[in-house]
Amino acid sequence: MLHFVPNPVACWPLPGPATPALSVDGLCVTRGGRQILRQVSTAFAAGVVTVVVGPSGAGKTTLLNVLNGLVEPTGGEVFAHDFGAPHGVDSLRSSDSWAALRQHTATIFQDHALIGRLSALDNVLLAFAESRHPLSPFPWPRFAREAAAKALADVGLLDRAFDRVENFSGGERQRIGIARALARGPRLLLGDEPFSSLDQPLARRLGQDLRALAVRDGVTLVLVLHQIALARALADRIVGLNDGRVVFDGPAEIFDAEAEASVFTSTPNTKGS
Numbered sequence: 225m226l227h228f229v230p231n232p233v234a235c236w237p238l239p240g241p242a243t244p245a246l247s248v249d250g251l252c253v254t255r256g257g258r259q260i261l262r263q264v265s266t267a268f269a270a271g272v273v274t275v276v277v278g279p280s281g282a283g284k285t286t287l288l289n290v291l292n293g294l295v296e297p298t299g300g301e302v303f304a305h306d307f308g309a310p311h312g313v314d315s316l317r318s319s320d321s322w323a324a325l326r327q328h329t330a331t332i333f334q335d336h337a338l339i340g341r342l343s344a345l346d347n348v349l350l351a352f353a354e355s356r357h358p359l360s361p362f363p364w365p366r367f368a369r370e371a372a373a374k375a376l377a378d379v380g381l382l383d384r385a386f387d388r389v390e391n392f393s394g395g396e397r398q399r400i401g402i403a404r405a406l407a408r409g410p411r412l413l414l415g416d417e418p419f420s421s422l423d424q425p426l427a428r429r430l431g432q433d434l435r436a437l438a439v440r441d442g443v444t445l446v447l448v449l450h451q452i453a454l455a456r457a458l459a460d461r462i463v464g465l466n467d468g469r470v471v472f473d474g475p476a477e478i479f480d481a482e483a484e485a486s487v488f489t490s491t492p493n494t495k496g497s
């Protein structure tokens with residue numbers, strides 16, 4: 225299902241000169257006889273912040289989980305254009321292709337996905353689990369320790385690096401989850417409600433930090449957000465889902481009240497580019 229395309233193909237209108245890093249075409253996901261994603265086609269560009277919005281149950285998390293390989297589509301295709309994999313057409317449908325994409329991908333999960341009895345630092349270090357067995361008695365490599373410490377500093381928690389995660393608040397845990405996602409310097413960063421446990425000013429500040437990182441380092445950033453004001457503030461591009469269909473796909477500037485209503489109404493009504 226995953227296709228590496230050596231030359232970027234502009235298959236969907238993206239802001240400015242952007243070309244897609246990742247795109248999906250006619251994506252369908254069916255679970256238990258129910259269609260969760262219906263013919264979803266869109267694209268995500270490097271250095272561009274795409275925010276996915278929509279009512280509860282619209283399929284936002286499912287779309288994100290297709291992009292990080294956790295959910296296998298029942299139909300349609302996923303194309304990776306810009307992850308340095310020199311794959312030919314023959315290898316495009318292999319699990320190796322997904323593994324190559326995953327090497328460059330990090331996800332900030334809604335439930336944080338942390339281990340409570342481990343310290344904040346050890347949780348962030350799990351981002352480097354392939355470089356050392358988590359139960360190994362030997363220290364983590366220096367590059368991993370430095371990257372993990374920097375990521376904790378970036379979210380303002382370096383002074384609590386050795387505290388157990390079970391002693392942190394929900395918002396602090398969310399920041400540790402963000403640090404773990406950032407530690408490896410991903411080229412595709414996916415966030416499923418990454419700021420839901422944070423107060424508004426902190427959500428906005430961390431959101432702007434992620435946005436600055438995406439623009440500076442050319443990271444493909446895809447966020448699922450419930451807070452529409454925050455979505456407008458952070459997004460270059462908004463993808464609106466309703467009942468598994470794309471009902472809005474366009475620049476954040478044209479996501480006006482009418483467009484918002486079309487996404488959150490029960491009768492999908494396509495608008496945008």
Ligand SMILES: Nc1ncnc2c1ncn2[C@@H]1O[C@H](COP(=O)(O)OP(=O)(O)OP(=O)(O)O)[C@@H](O)[C@H]1O
Binds near residue numbers: 258260278280
């Ligand atoms: N494995 C599954 N089996 C059956 N139904 C599923 C499965 N996973 C998700 N669903 C259903 O698919 C629909 C979309 O789920 P999804 O989590 O993608 O929506 P969402 O837009 O992220 O919702 P929310 O904003 O509430 O998190 C929901 O109705 C959910 O119950």
